[in-house]
Amino acid sequence: MDMLWGMLPEELKALMQSWGEPAFRGKQLFRDLQKGLDFEQMTVLSKPLRERLKAEMPAAPATVLEERASREDGTVKLLYELADRNCVEGVLMRYHYGVTLCVSTQVGCAMGCLFCASTLDGCVRSLTAAEMVGQVLCANRLLAATGERVSRLVLMGSGEPMNNYENVLRFIRVVTHPEGLNLSARRISLSTCGLPDGIRRLAKEGLELTLSLSLHAPDDETRKRIMPVARRYSIAETLDACRAYYEATGRRFILEYALIDGVNASAEDAQKLSRLLKGYNCHVNLIALNTVKERNLYGASERQIARFIDILTANGISATRRRTMGDDIDGACGQLRKRFLEENGQ
Numbered sequence: 001m002d003m004l005w006g007m008l009p010e011e012l013k014a015l016m017q018s019w020g021e022p023a024f025r026g027k028q029l030f031r032d033l034q035k036g037l038d039f040e041q042m043t044v045l046s047k048p049l050r051e052r053l054k055a056e057m058p059a060a061p062a063t064v065l066e067e068r069a070s071r072e073d074g075t076v077k078l079l080y081e082l083a084d085r086n087c088v089e090g091v092l093m094r095y096h097y098g099v100t101l102c103v104s105t106q107v108g109c110a111m112g113c114l115f116c117a118s119t120l121d122g123c124v125r126s127l128t129a130a131e132m133v134g135q136v137l138c139a140n141r142l143l144a145a146t147g148e149r150v151s152r153l154v155l156m157g158s159g160e161p162m163n164n165y166e167n168v169l170r171f172i173r174v175v176t177h178p179e180g181l182n183l184s185a186r187r188i189s190l191s192t193c194g195l196p197d198g199i200r201r202l203a204k205e206g207l208e209l210t211l212s213l214s215l216h217a218p219d220d221e222t223r224k225r226i227m228p229v230a231r232r233y234s235i236a237e238t239l240d241a242c243r244a245y246y247e248a249t250g251r252r253f254i255l256e257y258a259l260i261d262g263v264n265a266s267a268e269d270a271q272k273l274s275r276l277l278k279g280y281n282c283h284v285n286l287i288a289l290n291t292v293k294e295r296n297l298y299g300a301s302e303r304q305i306a307r308f309i310d311i312l313t314a315n316g317i318s319a320t321r322r323r324t325m326g327d328d329i330d331g332a333c334g335q336l337r338k339r340f341l342e343e344n345g346q
């Protein structure tokens, strides 16, 4: 059984009934949990029930250990602590259309992408659905002061969502539930380094999630240099699965492409990428790589990025540049946790 925050109303109803409580307690408890209330604040419940919850259940699935606000763009980087003292990170980004939270799905990651700080020490463990919900509740608590709340999620923190499939799906069912946070599935992006079986499975869930594929290369050779997953699955196989996702859901998919100087950012690469993507219903999200000096991987220049986007556009490929945010606060994947672990001698 997951912690309370990862349970759906029907499951909480069964739990409450097993505690000798009336069935309607399930829904009441679900609503209050998803509002982020502490047990004491759940005054809709009876006092003895509140006491029992407090005595038998953990107080919260995640708490904020560190918070850094960017002075430049309102981005907030969060470091959360979990019940077993592990920590994961998240980023809160403010756009004109609302607040987006970047959620972690695992402590660390097993995929080994060369440019990603989350994967340096491998995968420690997968998060439960409750621990993912906990990240959203922490962010909402923080936002309450300014009357904002999280309206979009990107599963782009640490971890590979397809390697924690069941818990990620449970998390999505919980946060999209109308009695709870009621987020729209269309406003949730699931980002994967590209595991075709997982993508095909997701296509059958009947959810309107936005699927993001971290492509980062125009051909298999280049991709193998920076992403070990490319040795297991070819780009063609992976894009095939994305096409199946589009056919099942009607949702065009997103390709993430981080431009790395000297690796994947030349005019030739842009031409190759254009040819590769012809005929797919997709959109390319370009970003300059957050430089990883340890690996000698550097973000492409402004000029290279502008040229790359021009070539894609001229070839009829839909592409935009994603703004880099939170550069001044270790905004990129795994950077804050890494620094925290180093400073605390772990």
Ligand code: SAH
Pocket (backbone or CB within 6 Å): 111, 113, 115, 116, 117, 155, 156, 157, 158, 159, 160, 161, 191, 192, 193, 194, 212, 213, 214, 256, 258, 287, 288, 289, 290, 291, 292, 332, 333
């Ligand atoms: N495992 C999933 C989701 C987490 S990573 C995936 O691979 O998609 C979220 C995104 O950040 C991915 O697109 C990933 O490739 C990208 N990323 C990781 N390190 C980066 C860096 N240094 N600069 C730019 N993007 C990076």
